[in-house]
Amino acid sequence: MNDKRLHALPSMGSPIAEADLHAYADGQLAAARRAEVETFLAAHPQDRARVDAWQAQRQALRSLLDPVLDEPLPLRLPLAPPARAWPWRALAAGIAVAVFSGGAAWIARGELDHDRIRAALAAAAQTPERAAASYAQRAAVAHAVYAPDMGRPVEVGGDNEKALVTWLTKRLGAPVSAPSLSTLGYELVGGRLLPGGAGPVALFMYGAPDGQRLTLYVTREAAGGQTAFQFTQEGPVRVFYWAEGPFGYALSGAVSREALQRVSLEVYRQLQG
Incomplete structure (x- = not known):
């Protein structure tokens, strides 16, 4: 996104950029910068309306997609009998399997998210x-x-x-x-x-x-x-x-x-x- 510079009030140390507005809408600004942006928005109704619209869009999308994020990961880890000797090797192997399975699950999840959303809409x-x-x-x-x-x-x-x-x-x-x-x-x-x-x-x-x-x-x-x-x-x-x-x-x-x-x-x- 272009870091488009916007107007600033005389009391501010630096101009408010487009990136600042997006960060404000996402709740990612430090307290001092957030206060500067709020002062700016109070004096610029058109930019205030844009930020409100971004926040509304974000909330609407979260309402639509958050149920997908709450689904459990499809992990199926094999259960091996406990080993008496060298238990750290079994632990290391288990961690490796978990990391690999978790990574594979999240990669597959990324590929299937759109299909799941379409399936959910079809079911509705x-x-x-x-x-x-x-x-x-x-x-x-x-x-x-x-x-x-x-x-x-x-x-x-x-x-x-x-x-x-x-x-x-x-x-x-x-x-x-x-x-x-x-x-x-x-x-x-x-x-x-x-x-x-x-x-x-x-x-x-x-x-x-x-x-x-x-x-x-x-x-x-x-x-x-x-x-x-x-x-x-x-x-x-x-x-x-x-x-x-x-x-x-x-x-x-x-x-x-x-x-x-x-x-x-x-x-x-x-x-x-």
């Missing part, structure tokens, strides 16, 4: 309830990744809504629409195509004048599932999700639960209509 899709919880979590991660992006948050802009909807409809294999939220203060920023747990996913993004963003995640993996509103939260990202017709929907945002529910009800009303 076996029941509508588990599928809903799974895509709602992925919706929160997608929001944490793309909503803070000031450069290219979407693939197709909201000024080309017709082409965007046509493209996503073709890729998802069923009619997709982008609800209008202008009466609630949000305009369509645009959308993009994402990989989901069981096929492509559409992501629509909406923005408010104050910079706040919401994302609507549309997937086919929860078709026929729970139609009632359900709620979950990953760090500061709150999610209302439900199923309607061929799709499951998840509306995500770092806003209050009441505000997000109000927008979710409007999205639901328009999609039903």
Whole structure:
């Protein structure tokens, strides 16, 4: 990563770098430097928002992947009868076997982590309830990744809504629409195509004048599932999700639960209509 230099307040000894912000978000700064970064962030709301988004993304990814880390290592060490003579040789041999087996297990684990995650997501899709919880979590991660992006948050802009909807409809294999939220203060920023747990996913993004963003995640993996509103939260990202017709929907945002529910009800009303 480029060590991009940012602005600094006059009272600071050295400028705040991009690396300092990442280290702050990960909790890896010494106390003195952390205090300098906090002073800097208090005076720079845009950088504060970026750091908050990184922390939300980190928390969402940890919620998704931490269960894999808790799995026991598949070690199978042979049990040999105790040796009367030269016991240190048996001890050394046991340590060597353990080190080799542990290293091999962790290497294999690295190779299989992605397969395990995909298998876990596939298993979650076996029941509508588990599928809903799974895509709602992925919706929160997608929001944490793309909503803070000031450069290219979407693939197709909201000024080309017709082409965007046509493209996503073709890729998802069923009619997709982008609800209008202008009466609630949000305009369509645009959308993009994402990989989901069981096929492509559409992501629509909406923005408010104050910079706040919401994302609507549309997937086919929860078709026929729970139609009632359900709620979950990953760090500061709150999610209302439900199923309607061929799709499951998840509306995500770092806003209050009441505000997000109000927008979710409007999205639901328009999609039903």
